[in-house]
Amino acid sequence: MKHFTSVKDVKDMEALLQTAKAVKQSPFADKNLASNKAMCLIFLNPSLRTRLSTQRAAMNLGLDTVVFDMNQGGWNLEFQDGTVMNVDKPEHVKEAAAVIGQYYDIIGIRAFAHLKNRTEDYAELVIKQFQKYAGVPVISLESPVRHPLQSLTDLITIEEHKTVEKPKIVLSWAPHPKALPQAVANSFLEWMIATGQDITLTHPKGYELDDTFTKNVKVTNDQRAAFEGADFIYTKNWSSYQDYGQVLEKGNDWMVSADKMKLTNNAKFMHCLPVRRNVIVADEVIDSEQSIVIQQAANRVVAAQAVLKTILES
Numbered sequence: 001m002k003h004f005t006s007v008k009d010v011k012d013m014e015a016l017l018q019t020a021k022a023v024k025q026s027p028f029a030d031k032n033l034a035s036n037k038a039m040c041l042i043f044l045n046p047s048l049r050t051r052l053s054t055q056r057a058a059m060n061l062g063l064d065t066v067v068f069d070m071n072q073g074g075w076n077l078e079f080q081d082g083t084v085m086n087v088d089k090p091e092h093v094k095e096a097a098a099v100i101g102q103y104y105d106i107i108g109i110r111a112f113a114h115l116k117n118r119t120e121d122y123a124e125l126v127i128k129q130f131q132k133y134a135g136v137p138v139i140s141l142e143s144p145v146r147h148p149l150q151s152l153t154d155l156i157t158i159e160e161h162k163t164v165e166k167p168k169i170v171l172s173w174a175p176h177p178k179a180l181p182q183a184v185a186n187s188f189l190e191w192m193i194a195t196g197q198d199i200t201l202t203h204p205k206g207y208e209l210d211d212t213f214t215k216n217v218k219v220t221n222d223q224r225a226a227f228e229g230a231d232f233i234y235t236k237n238w239s240s241y242q243d244y245g246q247v248l249e250k251g252n253d254w255m256v257s258a259d260k261m262k263l264t265n266n267a268k269f270m271h272c273l274p275v276r277r278n279v280i281v282a283d284e285v286i287d288s289e290q291s292i293v294i295q296q297a298a299n300r301v302v303a304a305q306a307v308l309k310t311i312l313e314s
C-alpha cells in the first residue's frame with residue numbers, strides 16, 4: 001500500500017485486518033519499525049481523535065510526528081494548476097507538497113468539504129494534489145468525500161463486537177443544527193460494501209447520498225423499519241448531496257432515542273464523534289451499555305497504526 005485515501009488503496013483487506021488485530025494485541029511490538037522516519041500531519045480543519053490517535057499510533061511505531069495547522073502560520077496555498085497567482089495565495093501546492101515531501105516520509109492531510117460547490121468538493125483536489133506532488137505516501141485524515149481511517153476503525157469495531165456471523169448494520173441519518181459533510185457516511189458505506197456486510201441506510205427524503213456509495217445498499221426512508229432487528233446502529237448527520245450543503249430537515253424526529261433502540265436486536269450504538277448530545281442521540285442511549293462510542297474511538301489508534309505499519313513495510 002502506498003497511499004491511504006479510500007478503501008480502493010487497500011490491496012489486501014484480510015491482511016490489514018490481521019495487522020490491526022496484531023497491533024491491538026501488542027501495540028509496542030514494532031517500536032523501532034520507523035526509526036529515523038518522520039510524518040507530517042497537516043490540518044486545515046479542527047480535529048481531536050484523528051490528530052491524537054494518529055500521533056499515538058506513530059509513537060508506537062517509533063515514527064516521529066509533526067502536526068502542522070496550515071491555516072495558522074502556514075501560507076494560504078493555491079491548489080488549482082495553471083492559475084495566475086496575483087490575488088491572495090502566495091504559494092502553490094506544487095512547491096509546498098514537494099518541499100514537505102523532502103522533509104517527511106509520510107504526509108497526512110485533512111481538508112473538509114466547503115459544502116458550496118459539489119463538483120469542486122467531490123474532486124478532492126487538496127489530497128489529490130498532495131498525492132501528485134509530494135512524492136511520498138499520503139494518508140487521508142478526512143477529505144471532502146471520505147474518512148477512511150474512521151471507516152477502518154468502524155470495521156474493526158464491528159468485527160470485535162459482533163455476536164452473529166453477518167450482523168445487520170444500519171447507517172442512520174440524524175439531525176444536526178449545522179451543515180456537515182457526507183464524508184463519514186460515504187466512506188462507511190464504501191467500506192461496508194467492500195467487505196460484504198449486510199448494510200441498510202436510512203435517511204429522510206432529500207438526504208440521498210452520491211449513488212456511487214449506495215450500490216448494493218438497502219435504502220429506506222422509514223427509520224423505524226430500518227432499526228428493526230439491527231445489530232449495529234451507526235448514526236451520523238450529513239447535509240444534502242442533491243441540494244448540495246443544505247440542511248432540509250428541522251426538528252428531532254430522527255434523533256436516536258431509547259424508544260427506537262428497543263426495536264433493534266439489542267444493537268450496539270456507534271458514532272464517529274464529536275456528537276451533539278440530545279440532537280443526534282439521546283443521553284440515555286449514548287450513556288447506556290449499548291453504546292460503544294468510546295471503544296470505537298479507542299480503535300482509531302489501532303486503525304492508524306495498522307495503516308502506518310502497512311505503508312512503512314510496503
Ligand code: SN0
Pocket residue numbers: 178180181183184272273274276
Ligand atoms: C466532521 C464531519 O465530517 O461531520 C468530522 C467528523 C469526524 N464533524 C463535524 O464537523 C462536527 C461539527 C459540529 O459542529 O458538530
